[in-house]
Amino acid sequence: MQLTPPHHSLRNPVPWLIGGLLLLLGIALIAITALWSYRSTLESLEAQGENxxxxxxxxxxxxxxxxxxxxxxxSTHPELIRLAQHPDDAGLQLRINQQLHRSNAVAGASVMYLMSTDGQTIASSNWQDDDSFVGKNxxxxxxxxxxxQGQTGRYFALGTTSNIRGYFFAYPLRANDRIIGVLVVKVAVNRLESLWKNDHSTTIVTDKDGVIFISTRANWQLKTLTPLTPAAQQRIVESQRYGPRELTSLSIVEKRQLSASSSLVTILDSAGNGRPQSSLAEDIHTVAYLQQQRPIPNYDFTLRTFTRLSSLYSQVLNHVVLVTTLYVILVMIGVFIRLRRRIRSEREAFHHQSSQTRALNKARIQAIIDNTHAGLVTLDTDGRIESFNPMAEALFGYDWQHIKGHFISELFAEANRSQCWQRIETLKQTPHDAPAAELLLEARGLRADRSEFPIEWVIGDMHLQxxxxxxITIHDITERKRYEQALHHARDELEQRVEERTTDLSLTNARLLQEIDEHRQTQNELIQTAKLALLGQMSASINHELNQPLAAIRSFSENARHFVERQEYERAHSNLATIIQLTERMARMIAQFKVFARKSSGQPEPLQWKTVLDGALAMLHSQLEKYHTTINIEPASPYAWVQGDMLQLEQVLINILTNALQAMHESGHTAAAPSGANRIDIYLETSLPGRVTLCVRDHGPGIPDTHLPRVFEPFFTSKPIGQGLGIGLSISHRIVDNLHGELSAENHPEGGALFRISLPAAHPVQRTSPMIG
Structure with missing residues (x-):
């Protein structure tokens, strides 16, 4: 039976009238919200722009x-005044160029230069660059x-030589109350653009002609806000303020003034993001901005910001959506209340229909039971069978007429009957209105021929009239049990294979650890061999260093014996004291080589670079004298603390310094070389947090570009056969890597090779006993 709404409700005009009034009210509310949101958001954008x-x-x-x-x-510098008076003095000009270069580097300006009274540049901080100002007018x-004219000059322009935008400050040089030259400082302004960059707004600075010379958008630079008059164009061209560039204006298609300092503008723009404007029509679109401006009178500038109004429209849309949603929710609540009252009046009719259809539903349930693919058995309150569906008859082999009235426990194996009755008793004790938990249970079913088979069953509570x-719902799970047994068997096989594979991996891992230990031992042996090889190379120097004290000791000993025979004890005492000093010197020399030759402990510890440098330079003392080479150490470098191994780092430094000495010697840097060329610089870099980097730079020919990628390869060397094995830098690279550091090589821009040793920084420690050796 189907309920049909009364026909007269479709012709009732009251609901349609109420709906129309609600729609008009919603439209008015949305309009008011949009207007309020637009004004408040625009005020907020103006406040943000002012800030x-x-x-x-x-x-x-x-x-x-x-x-x-x-x-x-x-301008008060006396040598600048002297150069302005004597512009042809080449030596003075060079000193002023260098002085301006240093001053410009300290001040951080773009360029400083000195001009004569006719506008000729006679000195500049960029005199060495390709775009030098020297000689330009x-x-x-x-x-x-x-x-x-005796004033302080201020001017912004595009550099005619460097093509870089900048602001110029100029001041006259005076001598005897007479202007003899002009000193100019140029400041590049492009750094401000990166600091001002913002995703939602564009910031520009314009001159008095409205030309944009600072802009956070690259395609707005050197454009005008309005077309220039011919007179302004001519004045700008004559001063070459922006070079030969043609000054075009932004395509402002609409402008609405809000106040003296703000307006709404619409600009015809390209696809944006700094790309040049496209000529394709589909690549052009209009963008609305809130323009705000503020004059900077000290420099005759005007600062302007262009804030995209897309955020304003987005905010207005959010407010409109929120208010619309709230309004719709309120309307829906009202409609729900009205519908609930209507449903309540119709519920009684529904209950009447339910009582008529209950009998029909019972018949339908029986049809479902008879045609389902699971075994279904209905029981009375005592647990006796009332009905069997065809699937249950097929599972158990009974005709339901013969099994009707029997207890359900007869369908279960003896071991599972108590479980069946416990579940039935639990359901009996459960109140009618309480939801009963239906448990899916496994058991053994008993067929009519007394054979057992696995089943899955669940019992539910029914209330009919x-x-x-x-x-009871029953499923035959014989096939599933077979699958489970096969799955268990496969799982056992997999576990066994995993266990065997784990054993193999453990053995492989143990062998790998053993190979790593052997590799480390081999590396330490190579380091020790390299040390002994270096000692062998320095044997001639050691012989030379020891022969001189030995000869002196012999001479002083003979003299002392003669003085004793002549009873000149004071002179003999002096000779003996000299002999003692010579023996101490020899002992210190031999102790250095003993320390160098012994093996390292391999355990990193806090140490000072000074300790490593002193040990390495002591070992190379004779070679430094042989090649007439000086070591230039930055004063602060030796006192830095790092985490490392002293003996291993000495080996690294000795390898690098030895290569540097040989490279400079083979390239012709001898004692007759220019001053400062036969020198090795050692300085410190601390730019990386938590790291200390020692730089060693020689003044040799550098490393060929083809050799740079292979510098740290084992047995790679550019020396003639017999003069090197090619393992020194490879061992050094491995030593620094094991100390959690980094060793790199490159060519210095001014010539020579540059090696960097970067190690973890360490906190200074107090030594409880002096270091020996």
Missing amino acids: MMDRFSTGLERELSKYEYLPELL FNYRPYFTQAM DERKFL
């Missing part, structure tokens, strides 16, 4: 004010004219 311009204007003035005093300060620049009955 941003506060920071940017302060940063711009602070950045430029750092350099404003420099021309006036440097800039008398057409307004800052030069202002300085020649206020009478309590039970329904």
Whole structure:
């Protein structure tokens, strides 16, 4: 039986009228919300823009004010004044160029240069660069004219030589109350663009003509906000302020003024992201911005920010969606209340229909029981069988008419009957209105021929016409049991194979650890062999160093004997004291080589670079004298503390310094070489946190580019046969790597090879006893 709504409800105009009023109210609410959100968000964007311009204007003035005093300060330098008076003095010009280069490096400006009264550049900090200003004439620049009039020149322009945008400060040089030259400092402004970059806004700085000379968007640089007049174009071209570049204006298609300092503008833009504007129509689109501006009177600039209004529209949309959602929820609540009342009135009719269809449902349930693919058995309250479906008859081999009235336990094997009755009694004790937990149980079924088979069964509680009955669902799980047994067998085989594989891997791992230990032992032997080989190479130097003290000892001993025979004891005592000093010197020399020859403990510990440097330089003392080489050590370098092994690091330094000495000697750096060329520089780098890097740079020919990737390969050497095995740098690389450090090689930009030894930094420790050896 189907319920049909009354036909007159479709013709009732009241619901349609209420729906129309709710729709109009919702539209009005959305419009008010959109307007309020637009105004409040726009005010918030204006406040954010003002805060941003506060920071940017302060940063711009602070950045430029750092350099404003420099021309006036440097104009008092006596050598600058002397060069302005004698521009043809080449030696003086070179010194001034170097002085300007150093001053520019310290100040961090782009370039400093000195001009004569006719605008000719006579000295510059970039005199060595390809785009040097020396010899160039800039008398057409307004800052030069202002300085020649005795004023401080200020000017922004695109460099005609370097093609770099910058701000120029100029100041006159005076001698005897007469202007004899102009000193100029140029400050590059491109660094500010990277600091100001923002994903949602664009910041620009314009000059008095409206030309954009600072912009966080590259494709807006050197454009104008409005087209320039012919007079302004001519003035800019004559001063070469922006070079030969054609100044085009931004495509502003719409502008609406909000206040004196803010407006809404729409700009015809390309696909964006800094790419040049495309000529394709599909690549062009309009972008709406909130433009805010603020003048910077000290420099005749105007700072402007362009904030995308996409965030404003997104905020308005969020507010509209939120209010719309709340309004719809309220309307739905009202509709729900109305529908609930209507449903309540219809529920009584539903109950009436339910009583009529209950008998039909019982018949349907019986049909389902008869046609299901599981065995279904219904029981009465006492656990007696009331019905068997065809599937249950097939499982147990009974005709349900013959089994009807029997206890359900007769279908279970003897071992599982108590389990069956326990479950039935549990259901009986459960209240009618309490949900009973249906447990899926496994048991052994008993067929009519008394054969057993595995089953899976579950018993449920039924209530038909206020009478309590039970329904048992039974599945034959014989096939599943076979699958489970096969699965258990496969799992056992897999566990056995995993165990065997684990045993093999354990044995392989043990062999690998043994090979690693043997490899480390071989490496230590190679290090020791390299040390002894180096001792062999230095045997001639050792012989030379020891022969001189031995000869002196013999001479002083003979003299002392003669003095004793002549009873000149004071002179004999003096000779004996000298002999003692010579023997102490020989003992120290031999002790150094004994320490170098012994094996390292291999355990990293905190140590000072000074200890390593002293030991290495003591070993190479004779070679340094032989090749007339000086070691230039940065004062702070020896006192840095690192985590390492002293003897192994001495070996690394000796290998690097020996290679440097041989490289400079073979390339012709002898005692007759220019001053400073036959030198090895040792200095420190601490740019990496938690690391200390010692740099060793020679002034030799450097490492060929083809050899650089193979420098640390074992047995690779560029020396003639018989002069090296090619394992020194390979061993050194392995030593530093084992100490959790890094050894790298490269060519210095000014010539020579540069080796870096980077090690973990260590905290200084107090030695409880002096180090021996």
